[in-house]
Amino acid sequence: MTRGAWTQGARLEAAAMRVETRLHRKGVLETRRFAARTEARAIVVATLAFGVGLAGGAVGYWGRAVPVWEGASVAAGGIAVAASITLAAASVSYRLAARDPRQAWLMGGTRARRAWMTSAVAISLAAVFGMLQWMLFDMASLIWPGAAVDTLTATMIVALVAGASGYTAFAVAAHVTATRLVVLLFAVVATGFAVSAATTRDDDWYRLNFSELGGQGGVTAAVFNATLLIAGGVTALLALYLLTSLARWARTEPRVTRARELIVYVVFLMLAGCFIGAAVVPVTTSQVGHNVFAIGMAVVFGALLLGLRWVLPCLPWAMIALGVAVAIGIVFSAILFWLSYYTLATHEMVCAGLVVGWLLLFTRTLAATERADAAAADVDAGSCVLETDSSEPLV
Structure with missing residues (x-):
């Protein structure tokens, strides 16, 4: 084979390697953009969740002293919003995770498999967040037995729980390993x-x-x-x-x-x-x-x-x-x-x-x-x- 043929083959290989390197760099850029978008979206989700918790707490606790643990209490509202908002935020975040180049394999498979994967992540996170709230409010009831708070305090507690749950669930579900x-x-x-x-x-x-x-x-x-x-x-x-x-x-x-x-x-x-x-x-x-x-x-x-x-x-x-x-x-x-x-x-x-x-x-x-x-x-x-x-x- 002539010298020119070898040179031409090497040049073609070099061109292919350049394309692969550029694709890799593009993937890195897309990964960084996805991370930035995830953080911004998590903040938006936390803000929306805080608003939902604020509105729900104001309606549910309006004009009365709210017990910390018993009955229609701060604990009941906190557990409910923690579980429900975590479920929703994690579901949305995990569905968007396939846009991350590092997790592009999530796009493969059937819709049914993607659905049960999303369900497994969202339900498990919701269960953990809900039970953590149960444990925290239970400890609070042991420290302050029979305690009650005013409407504003109860509403703010539920809203903060909602915001923290939304942010954390969205951020965690965005990159599952x-x-x-x-x-x-x-x-x-x-x-x-x-x-x-x-x-x-x-x-x-x-x-x-x-x-x-x-x-x-x-x-x-x-x-x-x-x-x-x-x-x-x-x-x-x-x-x-x-x-x-x-x-x-x-x-x-x-x-x-x-x-x-x-x-x-x-x-x-x-x-x-x-x-x-x-x-x-x-x-x-x-x-x-x-x-x-x-x-x-x-x-x-x-x-x-x-x-x-x-x-x-x-x-x-x-x-x-x-x-x-x-x-x-x-x-x-x-x-x-x-x-x-x-x-x-x-x-x-x-x-x-x-x-x-x-x-x-x-x-x-x-x-x-x-x-x-x-x-x-x-x-x-x-x-x-x-x-x-x-x-x-x-x-």
Whole structure:
């Protein structure tokens, strides 16, 4: 082949690299613009939510002393606006998130899948915000029992709760990641179980296990079982985000095969199914059936931890070793329970802490790997452009 042919091919390659680099720069600019627009929209949403809370509080509390906790109280208004405004703001924000170049993959898939993803994010955030308000106002009622405030004070409290909920929900839902989903999962379970424990009439439930809260009936069981259902939805969404993250990693890591991606995806779907099954079959309905889902959750996750070396051998050795250590910690905690040193509730809390900690580090490791691969690709692209743009002849 002649010298000119080689030169022409190199020039075409250089032109292609220039186009790719410009597209990348355009994507960066679009990402920055999306972040700025999100912040501006969040402020607008907070302002509108504040106005809605102000109007609702003025109508609901007009001309009377408003109790902090009992009946048509400040707590009732705060919980209602926190949950409803969070639901609306998060739904809108997550639908707009697909315009972010970093989240363009959200445009793929069917409308049905997009709808349930939006529902999972919005409902879980609304549940967390609503239960946080319940906990805050409950503590206020314990500090100031029987307290009441005037119309203006009650209205301003509800309006501030509405504004803060709208802003935070819009900002959080605008950029959902696997790590944030793990935090959201923990927040759902922690707040739901806390409210269930606070509303139960059985003061000795902790001597047994958390599942006892789901079989007591009334508000306690409703909150507990709803928490498990929402946790199942968040875990299923986490499975989809992990599948997407592993698919991106597979572009630069040949050991991340499609089969290994699907193994991780199926494991987290099974965990989601266990959450939902434990809610649908409470201990009062079938102790055996409930235990199948509860124990199945531990077995499935433990198998993932112990098999991590073969499922994802490309992970850093520290992450794989940590998975084994967490599995050993879960087994050690189970032994302490079998020896009657721990109650089952204590064992469940220890396991939950270990699992959430590992999940946070696992998702952060995946995110760091993606960023490193993207940076390396950008450096390679830039060096290729510089080489082909040089004045030396290309042969």
